[in-house]
Amino acid sequence: MRNLGFDEFLGEEAFNGAERIGGYVADVEVARFAARLLQERESNLFVFIVTIENHGPWPNGVLDHADESADFWRGLVVPEAERSAFKGFVKGVRHADSMLGILAQTLGAGACGGLLAMYGDHLPSFPKTFQRVGFHDNRSDYLVWRAGSAVSARRDLAAHDLGRAILEARSQPPAAVTSHTGLQEAAG
Numbered sequence: 498m499r500n501l502g503f504d505e506f507l508g509e510e511a512f513n514g515a516e517r518i519g520g521y522v523a524d525v526e527v528a529r530f531a532a533r534l535l536q537e538r539e540s541n542l543f544v545f546i547v548t549i550e551n552h553g554p555w556p557n558g559v560l561d562h563a564d565e566s567a568d569f570w571r572g573l574v575v576p577e578a579e580r581s582a583f584k585g586f587v588k589g590v591r592h593a594d595s596m597l598g599i600l601a602q603t604l605g606a607g608a609c610g611g612l613l614a615m616y617g618d619h620l621p622s623f624p625k626t627f628q629r630v631g632f633h634d635n636r637s638d639y640l641v642w643r644a645g646s647a648v649s650a651r652r653d654l655a656a657h658d659l660g661r662a663i664l665e666a667r668s669q670p671p672a673a674v675t676s677h678t679g680l681q682e683a684a685g
Contacts, residue, residue, distance in 0.1 A: 551589025610644035
C-alpha cells in the first residue's frame with residue numbers, strides 16, 4: 498500500500514466486535530472509526546474507505562425488516578422476484594446516508610474543514626424493477642463535498658476523471674467546491 502501513497506492499511510482486524518449487516522462491517526461502524534481517526538490524528542489526514550455493506554447479493558430474508566413506509570418505497574411496485582433484495586438495497590442506502598452524515602459532521606466540526614468524496618462502483622442489478630419503472634441510466638452517482646461550501650452543481654464525468662475532480666476540489670477554497678453527480682461508467 499505504501500507504493501500507492503498509503504502509510505497504513507486498516508482492514509477487518511480493526512473492526513473486532515463491530516456491528517455487522519449481512520456478514521459485512523456496518524457502514525456506520527466504519528464511519529465512526531474514521532471519525533475517530535480524523536479527530537485524533539493530524540489535520541492533513543487522507544482516509545480512503547471501502548465498504549460493502551450494501552453490495553449484493555441481498556439474500557432473501559437477510560434485510561427483510563427494511564422499512565416499507567419510507568417515501569422512496571411508496572408507489573413503487575417491485576416485482577416479487579426482486580422485492581426482498583430491493584428492500585435490503587434500500588435499507589443499505591439509508592445506512593450509507595447515515596455514514597455520510599457522520600463523516601460530514603466530523604469534517605464540518607474540524608477547524609480546517611475537510612473534503613468528502615463518495616462514489617459507488619456500479620449500479621445494483623434489479624433488471625425487472627428498472628424495466629418496470631423505465632430506468633435505463635447506467636451511470637453511478639458520486640459526490641464531492643467540501644466542509645463549509647454552500648455551492649453545488651451537477652457535473653457528469655467519466656469514471657477516470659473523478660480522481661482529478663477530487664484533487665481540484667482539494668486545492669480550491671471551500672466556497673468554490675462543487676458537488677457532482679452522474680459518474681459515467683467506462684464503456685467495456
